[in-house]
Amino acid sequence: MNTTVNTHTTANALEPQWLLDRRNSGNETYSNLPVPSAKDENWRFASVLSEDIDAFKSAPMPEDHAIDYALSNSKLVEDPIAELIFVDDHLVQSKPLPKELIDKGVRFLSLNEAIEDHSHLLEPYFLKDSTRLGSQKYFGLHASNVKAGAVLYVPKGVEINEPIAVYHWSNTDKGLICPHTLIIAEAQSKVSLIDVLASTTEENRCLNISASNIQGHPSANIYRKVIQNFNSKTLSFQLDSAIADRDTQLENIAINLGAAKARYENQIKINGSGAHVTMYSLSVAEETQEFDQRTFQTHNAPNSVSDLLYKNALFDTSRTIFSGLIQVEEGAQQTDAYQTNRNLLLDQRADANALPGLEILANDVKCSHGATTGNIDEDELFYMLSRGIPHRVAMQLIVLGFFEEIIEKLGSDSLAENIRKLLEEKFASKIKS
Amino acid sequence: MSESIINEQEEAIKVDYEKGNFSFPEDYTYDAGTGLNEETVAYISKVKNEAEWVKEFRLKALEIFNKKPMPTHWASKDLENIVFDNIRYYLSKGQKPSRTWDEVPDDVKETFERLGIPEQERKFLAGVEAQFDSEAAYSRMKEDLEKEGVIFVGSTEGLEKYPEIFRPYFGKVIPSADNKFSALNSAVFSGGSFIYVPKGVKLKQPLQAYFRINAENFGQFERTLIIADEGSEITYMEGCTAPKFETATLHSAVVELVALKNAKIQYITVQNWSNNVFNLVTKRAHAEENAEVKWIDCNIGSRLTMKYPGVVLKGRKARGEVLSIALANDGQHQDTGAKMIHLADETSSNIISKSISIGKGRSTYRGQVHMPKHLKNCKNNTECDALLINTNSRTDTYPAITTRGEGNTVQHEASVSKVSAEQIFYMMQRGLSEGEAMSLAVNGFVNDLLKAFPMEYSVELKRLIDMEMEGSVG
Numbered sequence: 001m002n003t004t005v006n007t008h009t010t011a012n013a014l015e016p017q018w019l020l021d022r023r024n025s026g027n028e029t030y031s032n033l034p035v036p037s038a039k040d041e042n043w044r045f046a047s048v049l050s051e052d053i054d055a056f057k058s059a060p061m062p063e064d065h066a067i068d069y070a071l072s073n074s075k076l077v078e079d080p081i082a083e084l085i086f087v088d089d090h091l092v093q094s095k096p097l098p099k100e101l102i103d104k105g106v107r108f109l110s111l112n113e114a115i116e117d118h119s120h121l122l123e124p125y126f127l128k129d130s131t132r133l134g135s136q137k138y139f140g141l142h143a144s145n146v147k148a149g150a151v152l153y154v155p156k157g158v159e160i161n162e163p164i165a166v167y168h169w170s171n172t173d174k175g176l177i178c179p180h181t182l183i184i185a186e187a188q189s190k191v192s193l194i195d196v197l198a199s200t201t202e203e204n205r206c207l208n209i210s211a212s213n214i215q216g217h218p219s220a221n222i223y224r225k226v227i228q229n230f231n232s233k234t235l236s237f238q239l240d241s242a243i244a245d246r247d248t249q250l251e252n253i254a255i256n257l258g259a260a261k262a263r264y265e266n267q268i269k270i271n272g273s274g275a276h277v278t279m280y281s282l283s284v285a286e287e288t289q290e291f292d293q294r295t296f297q298t299h300n301a302p303n304s305v306s307d308l309l310y311k312n313a314l315f316d317t318s319r320t321i322f323s324g325l326i327q328v329e330e331g332a333q334q335t336d337a338y339q340t341n342r343n344l345l346l347d348q349r350a351d352a353n354a355l356p357g358l359e360i361l362a363n364d365v366k367c368s369h370g371a372t373t374g375n376i377d378e379d380e381l382f383y384m385l386s387r388g389i390p391h392r393v394a395m396q397l398i399v400l401g402f403f404e405e406i407i408e409k410l411g412s413d414s415l416a417e418n419i420r421k422l423l424e425e426k427f428a429s430k431i432k433s
Numbered sequence: 434m435s436e437s438i439i440n441e442q443e444e445a446i447k448v449d450y451e452k453g454n455f456s457f458p459e460d461y462t463y464d465a466g467t468g469l470n471e472e473t474v475a476y477i478s479k480v481k482n483e484a485e486w487v488k489e490f491r492l493k494a495l496e497i498f499n500k501k502p503m504p505t506h507w508a509s510k511d512l513e514n515i516v517f518d519n520i521r522y523y524l525s526k527g528q529k530p531s532r533t534w535d536e537v538p539d540d541v542k543e544t545f546e547r548l549g550i551p552e553q554e555r556k557f558l559a560g561v562e563a564q565f566d567s568e569a570a571y572s573r574m575k576e577d578l579e580k581e582g583v584i585f586v587g588s589t590e591g592l593e594k595y596p597e598i599f600r601p602y603f604g605k606v607i608p609s610a611d612n613k614f615s616a617l618n619s620a621v622f623s624g625g626s627f628i629y630v631p632k633g634v635k636l637k638q639p640l641q642a643y644f645r646i647n648a649e650n651f652g653q654f655e656r657t658l659i660i661a662d663e664g665s666e667i668t669y670m671e672g673c674t675a676p677k678f679e680t681a682t683l684h685s686a687v688v689e690l691v692a693l694k695n696a697k698i699q700y701i702t703v704q705n706w707s708n709n710v711f712n713l714v715t716k717r718a719h720a721e722e723n724a725e726v727k728w729i730d731c732n733i734g735s736r737l738t739m740k741y742p743g744v745v746l747k748g749r750k751a752r753g754e755v756l757s758i759a760l761a762n763d764g765q766h767q768d769t770g771a772k773m774i775h776l777a778d779e780t781s782s783n784i785i786s787k788s789i790s791i792g793k794g795r796s797t798y799r800g801q802v803h804m805p806k807h808l809k810n811c812k813n814n815t816e817c818d819a820l821l822i823n824t825n826s827r828t829d830t831y832p833a834i835t836t837r838g839e840g841n842t843v844q845h846e847a848s849v850s851k852v853s854a855e856q857i858f859y860m861m862q863r864g865l866s867e868g869e870a871m872s873l874a875v876n877g878f879v880n881d882l883l884k885a886f887p888m889e890y891s892v893e894l895k896r897l898i899d900m901e902m903e904g905s906v907g
Contacts, residue, residue: 041507044833330825348839349806358830360849363821367849373836374843 016119022127026143029130033137042134045321045353046292047261051235053138056207058145059088059172062200067092069200070169076227077194078414081162082108087169087200089148089177105155108164111180114151121153125215126182131239133265133294138237142178142209149180152193154220159190163412167196170206170230181212185220192223194415197238198258199231207235208259214242214250218272221249225410229422230258232287238264244304246272253409255419256283256291257426267296270332273303281310282406284426285318285350295324297339299332302362308339311406313399314350315430323355326369330361339369344402346376346395346430396427468518471495474620477523481589481623484596494609494619501613509766511737515711520683522621522654578636584629585640588656591627598629602660606689606745607717615715618654618687625655625686630665630696639668639701639887657688661696661724668699670887683711684735690718692726694748699727703890705734705897708764712738717772720780722748729885730757732767733897741799743772746780746811753782758879758894761794761826762901770799770832773813775841781812787879788819790826791901798847800832808838817847820878822871822902852878872902 015023036043062070070087077083083095091110096102107118114122127146130139150166168179185191197208208230216222222242230236236259244250256262268277283291297306312320322341343352354371376398384394400423410416466473474495478488503512578585584595591599609619630636661667684706692698698718706712712735718726728742744753755771773782788796798817819828830847852874860870876883876895883891 039506045835333824343836345836345838345841348809348837351806351835351837353836354832354834354843354845356830356832356845356847358819358828358847358849360819360821360829361825361827363824363826363851365821365849365851367847369830369845369847371832371834371845372843373834373841375840 015115016123018123019115019119019126023144026127026140029140030137030144031140033140036134036137040134042294042323044323044355046263047290047319049261053141053207056174056176058147058177059175061090062087062092062171066169066171066200070167070171073198074165074167074196076196076415076418077163077165078418079162080165080194081160083165083167084108084110084150085167085169086148086179088171088175089168089179091148101158101160104158105153106158106160107151107153109151111147111149111151118151118153121184122151122182125184125213126180129213129241130211131241131265131267131296133267133296135237135239135263135265138209139211139239142180142211142239145176145209146178146180146211148178149182150193151182152191153184154186154189154191156186157188159221160192161190163192163194163415165194165196167198168208168210169198169200170208170234171200171204172206173204175204175206177206177208177210179208179210181210183212183214183222183224185214185216185222187218187220189217190221192411193225195224195226197226197228197230197236199234202231203233204231205233205235206230209237209239211239212241214240216242216244216248216250216275218246218248220245223251223411225253225255225415227255227419228258228262228264229255230262232258232260232289234259236262238262240264240266242266242268242277244268244270244272244275244277246301247274248272248276250275250277251409252277252279253406254281256281257422259289261290261292263292263294265294267298268306269298269300270304270306271300273301275301275304277304277306278409279306279308279310280406280409282403283310283312283320284315284423285312285320286315286426286430287318288316289318291318291320293320293322295322295339297324297326297337299326299328299335299337302331302333302335304332305336306338309342309406310340311342311344311403312352313344313346313402314352315346317347317349317351319351319353321353321355322371323357324369325357325359326367327359328362328365328367332362333364335362335365335367337365337367341371342402343371343373344376344399345373346399396424399427400424467521469495469520469522469621473522477621477623480523483589483592487592490604490609491620494616497610498613498616498620501610501616503613508739509737509768511766512711515683523623581634582631583634583636584627586627588622588625588627588658591658595627595629598660599627599658602689602691603658604689606691606719607687607715611715614685614713615687618656618685618715622654622656622687624653625657626659626669627657628659628667628669630659630661630667632662633664634662635666636668639670641670641672653684653686655686657686658691659689659698659700660691661693661698663693664695666697668701670701670703670890672703672705672890682709683713685711686714688714688716690726692718692720692724694722695724696721697725699729700742701729701886701890702731703894704730704732704738707734708736708762710735712740714738714740716740716742718742718744718753720744720746720748720751720753722777723750724748725752725754727754727756728771730755730769731886731894732757732759732769733894733901735767736764737766737768739768741770741772741801743774743801744782745774745776746782747776749777749779751777751780753780755784755786756882756885757786758882759786759788759796760898760901761788761790761796763792763794766795766797768797768799770797770801771815772801773803774801775804775808775811775813778809779811780808783813784815785882786817787882788817788828789822789875789878789898790819790828791822793823793825793827795827795829797829798831800845802832802834802836802843802845804836804838804841804843806837808841810840811838812841813843815845818878819847819849820875821849821851822875868903872899875902
């Protein structure tokens with residue numbers, strides 16, 4: 001059952017005081033902090049942001065043809081159990097949860113609904129903390145403007161096996177969108193949510209400042225995927241943070257395909273022992289695209305595992321920056337923390353930067369990081385050519401093979417197949433015979 | 434194992450802990466006073482009787498030093514504890530570098546006696562350049578080296594007597610403006626070695642220099658420039674020991690190496706400053722076509738060491754290597770690493786770094802590997818291994834890798850480990866004490882790197898590691 005929503009309420013004056021306060025302090029942070037420069041360690045190697053951020057404004061309700069386009073293209077996730085679709089931060093369609101889940105206490109709400117009816121649910125987490133990876137200024141802008149997004153609350157012991165999907169479309173030139181995703185997974189719950197970020201046209205240059213926050217309570221099992229496929233004009237910031245508690249299982253996957261410049265910050269904090277957190281990412285950079293990825297794995301408790309794998313393929317004169325830090329606090333013994341960055345250079349003009357970092361304050365740990373950058377293995381290529389596979393197909397196979405390690409972790413055959421299709425489309429124009 | 438045998442063994446490996454822990458009454462002919470301004474710099478230049486261009490070079494560097502901020506936005510905040518006004522920037526006996534042993538003043542001789550220099554020389558060293566405070570107190574080379582045209586002099590003498598050789602490279606590998614401390618060194622440098630090895634000359638034996646700090650609040654700013662002409666080979670060793678003082682001292686050296694076509698330079702450092710010394714050193718090499726530069730760096734002492742030896746690979750097929758061992762005990766921060774800047778096709782570089790953190794010691798690896806566009810078939814391999822001994826020990830790794838171009842491969846690996854309980858149990862079961870077992874395990878951890886050091890250095894290093902490990906277990 002799909003409901004099309006025609007009316008829309010903006011961030012209104014009826015908001016609770018705590019939220020108004022957080023919005024105000026966000027606005028102050030945004031105005032007071034300087035524009036980051038490459039001298040800042042958190043912005044090392046990043047190109048300078050010369051754009052006037054203030055020129056981007058929230059857009060009004062889009063016209064029908066844009067909405068129709070968005071609705072008919074929100075197909076990446078097949079058979080979601082619930083779904084929200086936004087265009088320019090306006091909710092245009094929602095598919096609510098089935099009644100039996102609502103009866104069990106599960107809530108999946110648009111942000112406005114949640115602010116109106118479930119303020120107490122939001123207050124402990126919503127806009128409370130920004131990532132500590134350099135984009136505090138932009139998180140401030142997000143906090144003062146955010147009006148669209150999804151809030152997912154899963155009560156203790158409830159397991160949802162089907163995926164939940166949220167689509168955010170940008171439609172207006174010089175438009176600003178600030179999508180927010182908040183997942184609160186209580187003890188022993190299980191949930192999977194997919195965010196898709198995309199543009200309705202190839203031309204509209206928009207600014208995306210999205211934020212997500214995951215609260216994983218003891219033994220919760222959370223699976224969050226985010227697919228960023230904006231048009232090649234977009235500026236994008238994704239500021240994600242997550243907290244894992246005792247025995248929390250948290251899996252993050254980020255697929256990055258679009259935008260002119262995309263900065264992705266992901267920080268996880270492990271506060272309970274026995275937690276198992278994975279962070280995977282796949283990026284395809286072409287033309288003059290820049291993917292700037294900053295990650296932070298903090299281990300505050302012993303006996304936990306975190307594993308990070310970021311893979312990038314670079315065409316043309318694109319650039320990628322991977323900067324990661326594993327921090328093992330004093331007393332977090334028996335930690336296993338890994339960090340791997342692999343870059344495949346497909347054009348000699350492409351530019352891959354890696355800054356894998358470790359800060360270890362406990363001695364009984366297994367920590368490692370690795371970064372490799374290289375070209376296509378000539379032997380592999382030769383092997384395929386000698387078996388009659390055309391050069392172009394061989395190249396595609398190798399690049400897809402490079403990413404398969406991440407794609408197979410998506411856990412859903414249909415989603416994996418859809419992502420493979422997206423990748424193939426992107427390669428089709430790139431890999432020439 | 435009986436008590437007596439243990440005692441016997443301890444006796445056999447006993448190290449004189451007080452070695453290096455002594456000083457003589459200060460009596461300096463020239464003293465530039467404390468603090469740093471244009472007058473200090475002009476004074477140093479005057480005492481040294483320097484050419485006008487050297488003086489200009491110093492004054493310009495001073496200007497840069499005053500302008501540059503402290504690099505505390507990425508480096509340790511401990512740097513803020515350096516009070517530049519409390520430091521003496523120049524001291525000298527006012528003597529010309531001596532040529533024969535007899536001309537060396539007695540107290541200086543006694544210092545070197547305790548450091549074992551004459552013995553070293555008797556053994557197999559080709560030449561000895563021992564720096565006492567700012568000036569080279571003793572400098573001598575064997576005749577056969579002189580015959581081959583090798584120049585081995587102090588910085589002042591080098592710039593005065595052989596400007597045509599040294600001036601073209603002086604301050605070119607590391608410009609004054611490279612960082613705040615290279616600017617400081619460029620303003621007040623004194624002492625150090627200037628070496629020129631002519632075409633095709635291969636030195637079979639290493640050249641060696643010892644540095645000591647011997648006046649309270651006195652920073653040592655030596656300047657080293659080694660030029661290996663086409664096809665030549667040289668190994669240079671520097672070892673540092675310093676007496677202990679109560680207030681922090683500053684050591685800020687600049688070392689420039691130039692390896693021309695097909696030349697090979699190996700530069701070995703054993704750093705064992707006392708635990709109140711700030712050791713902020715800039716070291717870089719240029720490697721031309723098919724040249725090879727190897728930095729072997731061992732940091733055991735000092736309060737804070739910041740040192741990232743680099744190789745700029747300028748010519749095709751040039752090779753650069755950094756092998757480093759760092760040992761950080763309580764109150765120490767070893768912030769070391771390596772820089773490899775690839776600027777030509779088919780260049781390769783290798784970095785192997787091993788660090789050991791004991792007690793509250795902190796060791797940090799910071800690295801940079803840079804491969805710009807249009808380069809083909811460059812390779813880099815980086816390995817960083819950290820060993821943490823106690824539960825509150827700390828290690829950090831911050832590499833930065835930029836890769837472009839065709840056929841270039843970069844790999845970086847780092848791991849953190851502790852000495853496994855099984856290893857210790859195995860050794861204790863065979864009669865070793867826990868401390869001995871720990872020492873043995875740590876020595877095993879660095880063993881493959883120790884092998885790269887000349888024999889007597891690796892013996893000394895092994896002892897130093899044993900010494901540092903003492904009392905860290907239990």
